[in-house]
Structure formats: structure tokens, C-alpha cells
Amino acid sequence: MVDVSGDCWLWTGALDHNGSGMFSVGGQFDASGKRRNSMMLAHRFAWVAQQGPIPAGAGHHGTCVLHSCLNLNCVNPAHLYLGTAQDAVTAMDERGRRVNAPLMGDAHANAKLTEKDVREIVARFREGGITQRQLAAIYGVSHATVNHIFTGRLWSHLGFVAKKGFKK
Numbered sequence: 488m489v490d491v492s493g494d495c496w497l498w499t500g501a502l503d504h505n506g507s508g509m510f511s512v513g514g515q516f517d518a519s520g521k522r523r524n525s526m527m528l529a530h531r532f533a534w535v536a537q538q539g540p541i542p543a544g545a546g547h548h549g550t551c552v553l554h555s556c557l558n559l560n561c562v563n564p565a566h567l568y569l570g571t572a573q574d575a576v577t578a579m580d581e582r583g584r585r586v587n588a589p590l591m592g593d594a595h596a597n598a599k600l601t602e603k604d605v606r607e608i609v610a611r612f613r614e615g616g617i618t619q620r621q622l623a624a625i626y627g628v629s630h631a632t633v634n635h636i637f638t639g640r641l642w643s644h645l646g647f648v649a650k651k652g653f654k655k
């Protein structure tokens with residue numbers, strides 16, 4: 488469930504709506520004896536497995552496990568650190584600025600990806616084992632944006648999409 492081929496260890500399982508890796512922890516019983524499945528964030532699990540329990544922390548949200556890299560689905564313990572909820576907001580903000588920084592002066596209003604990103608996304612998708620949704624999370628864009636690459640609504644000038652549709 489984890490791709491450790493790169494510097495970032497990318498969670499290849501399910502992602503939550505923020506693009507963080509997650510999985511279901513089943514077979515737990517709550518106080519009333521009802522069985523429930525709870526979702527566990529993969530990077531929090533990775534932290535506990537490698538570093539031990541996450542301290543409770545003072546704030547309402549307790550202690551957060553944050554990423555020093557740009558991949559919210561990265562579970563490399565070397566890229567994780569503990570912080571407060573405020574640290575998490577600040578980090579998200581910085582991450583957003585980095586991801587959204589103007590790139591190559593592209594005039595397209597929706598352009599957050601560089602041509603290099605788009606070529607990588609197509610190459611990684613062609614290799615298989617990764618979904619468009621996961622690619623969207625990795626590159627910090629919406630699923631629709633990635634989907635548009637494969638339908639030819641965006642970046643069609645790169646020629647990935649033939650008239651008959653995307654050539655795999």
C-alpha cells in the first residue's frame with residue numbers, strides 16, 4: 488500500500504478529501520458494544536509505528552502529524568513532524584502558496600500545473616497502479632483538473648488525447 492521507490496513514501500491506498508492517505512481500522516467496539524470502523528490517517532499511523540504514541544497536545548485538535556514535503560499522502564517518517572493545529576494551518580497555507588505559485592507564466596486561468604507536471608502525470612498514469620484522484624492529490628490540484636488532461640479539455644496541445652480519446 489506504500490510506494491517507497493522515491494524520496495517520498497507515497498500511500499497508494501485510499502485518500503481522504505484533503506488528499507491524505509487513510510485506511511479503515513475495522514473490528515473495534517465502542518462503549519455501547521457496537522462494532523464500528525474508524526478511519527485512520529496513514530501518516531499518523533506511520534508516525535506511531537516508527538516514533539511511538541502521539542502526545543495529546545493542548546488544543547482542541549490535539550497534536551497534528553505534519554508533512555515537511557508537499558505530498559499529503561507521504562508516510563516517510565523522515566518527512567513527518569509534530570505540530571499544533573495552528574502549525575497545520577500555516578503549513579497548508581505555505582503548501583498552497585508553493586503549489587499555486589505562478590509557473591512558467593502560463594496564461595491559462597486554470598493552470599496550476601507545469602507542462603513538466605502534466606507529462607509526469609500522464610507517464611505515471613500510463614505506468615499504472617495509481618488513480619487520477621491520487622495524482623490530483625500528489626500534484627495539489629482537483630481531480631477534475633487531472634481528468635481534464637485525459638479528456639483533452641486541458642493541455643490538449645501536448646497531444647496526449649487523440650480525436651478518438653486518450654491513448655493509453
Ligand SMILES: [Zn+2]
Nearest residue numbers: 495556561566
Ligand atoms: Zn514526503
